[in-house]
Amino acid sequence: MSDYSTQQLMEKDKAHFTHPWTVFDVYKHEGALPIGRAEGCYIYDTDNNRYLDAVGGLWCNNIGTGREEMADAIAEQVRLMSYSSPFVDLTNVPATLLAEKLASLAPGDLDHVFYSCGGSTAVDTAFRLIHYYQNCRGKHDKKHIISRKSSYHGSTFAAMSIGGKAGDHPPEFDYLSDTIHHVSAPKFYGDSSGKTEAEFLDALIQELEDKIIELGGEDSVAAFFAEPILGAGGVIVPPQGYHQRTWELCQKYDILYVSDEVVTAFGRLGHWFASADEFNIQPDIITCAKGLTSGYQPLGATIYSDKIHQVISEEGHGRCFAHGFTYSGHPVACAAALKNIEIMERENLAGNVSELAPYFKERLESLLDLPIVGDVRGRGFMWCVEFVANKDNYELFPEELDIGKRISNLADGKGLIVRPIVHLNVMSPPLNLTREDIDFIVDTLRSSIEEVV
């Protein structure tokens, strides 16, 4: 696997690899655990300890790792043609066939695909496409974007600015705040201030409409960005009816609805796309990445409607949509996506999610008898457990206690990887998980939580 010991690898890593979201002063003391290989739902460290990866990499490992036929599809494409330019007068076969496939899987008239390198660039593409579209319509003042607090849309400049997690928005990076605005996250547990769910929903909808009007309404607001379930912001499942009503407001004010399905697409909630199939709305744009290739290759896609395409492709605009990447429609990444989708269809992995989600939910909810488990929420194979110091008044643990990380570290020691996000443990496992895997996840979480209470 490697000529180096785990300790040596950790030292080399600490010396040279700056990881995403590094807290530098903590990083001086801790090192990252080197993972040497992976198979299905399991990852193995360089000392060959095995862990069930209940995070699915980073919400992306939908079909499980180490599939021979994925390796073959990727190798075959590399041998045939590892790269060719995507710029206008050239194309490549996997990119064409994948665009056709995505158009057939995406809801309604979402028939057009712009490729990029991952989720953030898919969101950036949507942002630029929206402004381009509004300019083509002659609506030069229609530029405001509304998103939600606690949302996560990526780490490029525009995607970061659309995101609403306070910690990701330090003032030194807040250059787009004149254009991008955030309304409340639809988090009922802990944030509902004593309202019923119906009252809470009404207040959210009123707040969004007030924000639209404050910004100048139909003439000024270009788009609303929403993850069907907020992921990195804490697996927030909005109240019943939220999606429908926000979408209706967008219709009323001629605002494009962008569903950021970087996490929720490709089976994670038991469907190809959650916005339409789980929440019954028809977005104008869907951004996706992650499960599109299950992490075998980096790839993002911005899938947009005939309505947008018709406007921007009309003759006479005399301008170019000056946006794109060297690796837009990379043939190897597109070949991986095609094979990934073929496997998902053949093995009916979305069906496995639908079948096992109720069991996953029931087993996770059994943890609510523990004194610090305040909430368990999610859908499909996207879940979190929220820890609280006091269930009666939603008192949180002090941040310096790092409760989520303390519990996930204990779980690591028992062969389970879950993702700590402040006072949460988050799960988004591969979609071919079994009942036995679910039992292992929940039993291991229980014993880890019991160790800290």
Ligand code: PLP
């Ligand atoms: N959008 C959502 C909803 C995400 O969860 C993420 C990443 O977690 C992104 C966008 C950014 O994707 P990437 O990290 O591939 O750029």
